[in-house]
Amino acid sequence: MRPLPDVITDPIYIKPAHLTIYQKFWIKRIHDKRDLPFVRLLTIVHLTILPVAILLFTPLLGKWWWPVAIIYFYFSQFYFKGSFGLMLHCLCHRKFFKRDKLLNRYLFWCICPLFGHLGDSYHVHHMGMHHVENNMPTDASSTMGYTRDSFANFMSYWLRFMFLGARDTFIYFFRRKRKKMCRKVTVSEIGFMLIAAALCFLNLKAALVVLVIPFIFARFVMMLGNWTQHAFVDPDEPENDFASNIICLNTSYNQKCWNDGYHAIHHIRPGAHYTELPVIFKQMLPNFKEHKTIIFEKIHYLHIFTFLMFKRYDKLANYVVNIEGNFSDKDDTIALLKKRTRKFNLHALVEKTAFSKN
Secondary structure (H helix, E strand, O other), X not given: OEEOOOOOOOOOOOOOOOOOHHXXXXXXXXXXXXXXXXXXXXXXXXXXXXXXXXXXXOOOOHHHHHHHHHXXXXXXXXXXXXXXXXXXXXXXXXXXEOOOHHHHHHHHHHHHHHHOOOOOHHHHHHHHHHHHHOOOOOOOOOOOXXXXXXXXXXXXXXXXXXXXXXXXXXXXXHHOOOXXXXXXXXXXXXXXXXXXXXXXXXXXXXXXXXHHHHHHHHHHHHHHHHHHHOOOOOOOOOOOHHHHOEEEXXXXXXXXXXXXXXXXXXXXXXXXXXXXHHHHHHHOHHHHHHHOOEEEEOOOHHHHHHHHHOOOHHHHHHOEEEHHHOOOOHHHHXXXXXXXXXXXXXXXXXXXXXXXXX
């Protein structure tokens, strides 16, 4: 186990000493000056990823097509994918552009598919359902019906979302008579499939590299992330954000992916800017201690997922932050970690929840 670190190295807002002409141009057009790093990322994407994606559909590359495609795929799907995906997550929660809705539509519908995100699908699922249902059984991406240290269970979880996720999301909104959300998820999912199919006839290998494989990969990565973020759920208080979400501190992942490791705080304060999360973390320390929030230091979701799949709770416990002796020893920590990864009896939980409401 680890003591509470004296220094939090995760990014906070630091006012730049000076702004370039380019930054001044955009700072007038974005809602929050702290989002300038998003402008930089989008600029790089437009100078590199987008033009190469278009080029791959043309015959101009000749024998160089595969070398360029491999390099393109590495940078788009491994180097930039995490940063872009978590930027999209931030933009779903906070307004980016001040007035220009057309730029938002362009970003969601033209750039997001290059990274496997389909139009409004992510926004609708994440904001309209996930944060509303909070990983409870009514959430189509809930982890509670699975044993979270089982690879077979994870594959079942991913495959269900891959093939039935859109249907489950549509049914969720349909039953609640949220017609606008139903329309958005339907248009996004079917629209992408039609466009991708048409582009396959134009250039099959380019469509696979630019759109189809990134889509499959994105859904796998998103489910791996959600699985890990919601792997440790308190069986006594599953709806408690402090007890049923985790935090990853002082990791390079937070530097690259906009403090996404602060997942417990994100569910408690979903509108908080990512640069505020390390400060909020210090303010909430008494709450984390009270509810025994699982806090890791120096590892991120991929490490946690790997340790879970191999049931290396001893390794996980080594990275757990012990706030003021909240855990008596390593065995106590391991016992709590195991307790919070057990599969729930969803039928009994739903009945209990319904009974308590009545």
